[in-house]
Amino acid sequence: MQGEKAVNIDHNFFMEKALQLALKARPSPNPRVGAVIVRNNRIIGQGWHKKAGLSHAEINAINDAKRKGQTDFSKCILYVTLEPCSFHGRTPACTDAIIKKGFTHVVVGAKDPNPKVSGKGFAQLRKQGIDVKQGILAQKASDMNEGYNHYITTGKPLVIVKAALTADGKMAAKDARQKWISNKASRKLVHEMRTKYDAILVGIGTIMKDNPRLTSRIKQGIDPLRIIMDSKLSLSMKSNVLADRNVIIFTSSGCDKKKKKILERRGYEIIVNEKNKVDLKKAISMLGNRGITSIMVEGGAKIISSILRKHLAEKIVLFIAPKIKGGKNAPSFLVHGIEGMQKELQLKNIIRAKLGNDTMLKADIDKASR
Helix, strand or coil: CCCCCCCCCCHHHHHHHHHHHHCCCCCCCCCCCEEEEEECCEEEEEEECCCCCCCCHHHHHHHHHHHCCCCCCCCCEEEEEECCCCCCCCCCCHHHHHHHCCCCEEEEEECCCCCCCCCHHHHHHHHCCCEEEECCCHHHHHHHCHHHHHHHHHCCCEEEEEEEEECCCECCCCCCCCCCCCCHHHHHHHHHHHHHCCEEEEEHHHHHHHCCCCCCCCCCCCCCEEEEECCCCCCCCCCHHHHCCCEEEEEECCCCHHHHHHHHHCCCEEEEEECCCCCHHHHHHHHHHCCCCEEEECCCHHHHHHHHHCCCCCEEEEEEECCCCCCCCCCECHHHCHHHCCCCCCEEEEEEEEECCEEEEEEEECHHHC
């Protein structure tokens, strides 16, 4: 850069730093965004978007640099994981602030798929003579916001089905002697997934059988919203999932009215969704209207089968263990009627990975087959 000592700049290194900052919050329905400001190959300001309605990552990074005494931004490089916004919403346009502060170099990870922004942010900056490099660690930056990317273009939450299976397709043991199907590496990855997506959805059967917490038990992980489908309100008041109030329970008009009142008095949100049952499609639509951009379905065979049969999922992630469970009563997709689908589901963009002895299979569900 003019007036500065020539240095070799590792754009990937600084973009990686910005991506790490982006993971510190989940500001749905807004995207995760991180930003760093670099001068002479040294980070002098950093920030991330903490919550919808609050300052964006770029503004927080600028303010951080200003607190440290930086006044001349013309000799700095701004790294930001997502294309800067170019319109005034709940906060002013970030492109205006970048231009006003005199930045001459901006490096961006992914293009924003939001039609209000897509390409316009880049165009505004370049129109002012700012050198814009885009596409640095673009895939990683885009993957971080796959829920937002889907939500902003469709208006619906991204729904991901996750299941652990034996090699013969069974989802659980017939008894309680074996707690886990998948290994530790697979379970660690599931906890990382929980911190990535806005919400986890399970049925009452999973709550009663496993009594899970459904939290992200990794360092600095963000716990998802827990969504429970419980048409009768059968869950125990001592269930581990009720350890905090970050829970929504969908139930029916035929639920236990006394328990409903108790749960509501204790601060839990109860939504009466349908007469005598819970309508999954309606529930997911309601969650999308609340700004929930991504939902991981982690329930048992019954609810997963229902999600797939009703074509409500966009992605599927399977953890397949090298075990043969056998037995007619062990739950599987087939037990709960997935074979009754009128049309087979085609998978695409398939990724396979080894996790110790387990195999992870991740794929998109082809829209044409849904």
